[in-house]
Amino acid sequence: MLKIHGVPISVHTRKVIVAALAKGIAHEVVPVVPVIPDNPPPNWRELSPTGKIPAITDGDFTLADSSAICAYFERTHPAPPLYPTGARDYAEALAIEQYAGEGVFRGVVHPLFHEVFVHPKVQGIPTDPARIAAVLSKEVPEVFGYLDRLAARGYLAGDAPSIADIAVASNLVTFQYIGFALDRARYPRLAAHFDRIVALPAFAAxxxxxxxxxxxxxxxxxxLEAKAA
Ligand SMILES: N[C@@H](CCC(=O)N[C@@H](CS)C(=O)NCC(=O)O)C(=O)O
Known part of the structure; x- marks a missing residue:
């Protein structure tokens, strides 16, 4: 059976799990936590050259990087499609997926996750409140403001849920897991988009x-509980 190596609370591992569930791809999640020293298996760098999660093994095939993995799923299991067919919508989906990894994850979720969780709870490094404040005051308005404008379209690329929607919502889940609220008054279209995407059966599962x-x-x-109530 196809194996997804990573942890479900990771933004990029969740993206791959949601894609696998959406496409009905039978899989098993093999826990790998790269931020915990000595946790990854000895052959980890063979599976993931960067050391990051996720990676997959599908028989004798190994592949790292969530975007490459989702593109692989699209070819092995075309239905339901997670990429729009029109040239412009398709290209926009790829651009937004890339932005989810760079702008949203690297700019917002990654530094906050490290300050709130990895530094104090794994590495014994005190949280740096100034770094958190800087992310919240500079990065979040720029990144969430952009996403809120995009979310006015309904789905972020094309007229059906795509990899762009999954990639962005996955970031917002982890952002809120670590204690930061999505400001629904300031980013109402993004909040409505988030609610719609996490309610999709594969995402909810x-x-x-x-x-x-x-x-x-x-x-x-x-x-999530508040939404379900
Ligand atoms: N471009 C990669 C990024 C993967 C990534 O940044 N993964 C994070 C978790 S969401 C990770 O492994 N962090 C641990 C580390 O950097 O050591 C992808 O899309 O898979």
Missing amino acids: ALDRERGVVESMKLERGF
């Missing part, structure tokens, strides 16, 4: 599966 890990890590889950 992925979040349900994460529940145990999230609770054991004492992460914030109230934003």
Whole structure:
């Protein structure tokens, strides 16, 4: 069976799990936590040259990078499509997926996750409140403002849920898990988009599966419970 190496609370691993669930791809999640020293298996760099999660093994085939993995799924399991067919919509989906990795993850979620979780709880490094404040005051308005404008379209690329929507919403889940609120008054279209995407059956199933890990890590889950109520 296809194996997804990573942890479900990781933004990029979740993206791949949601894509696999959406396409009905049978898989098993093999836990790998790169931020915990000595956690990854000895052959990890053979599976993931950068050391990052996720990577997959599909028989004798190995592949790292969430975007490459989702593109692979699209070829092995074309239905339902996760990429729009029109040239412009397709290109926009790829651009937004890339932006989710660079702008949203690298600019916002990654630094906050490190300050709130990895530094104090894994590495014994005190949280730097100034870094958190800088991300919240500079990066978040720029990144979320852009996403809010894009979300006026309904779906971010094309007229059906695509990899762009999954990639962005996956970031917003982890952003809220670590205790930061999505400002619904300031970014109403992004908030409505988020609600719509996490309610998709594959996304909801992925979040349900994460529940145990999230609770054991004492992460914030109230934003999902509130929606479900
Ligand atoms: N471009 C990569 C990025 C993957 C990535 O940044 N993964 C994070 C978790 S979401 C990670 O492995 N972080 C641990 C580390 O950097 O050591 C992808 O799309 O898969």
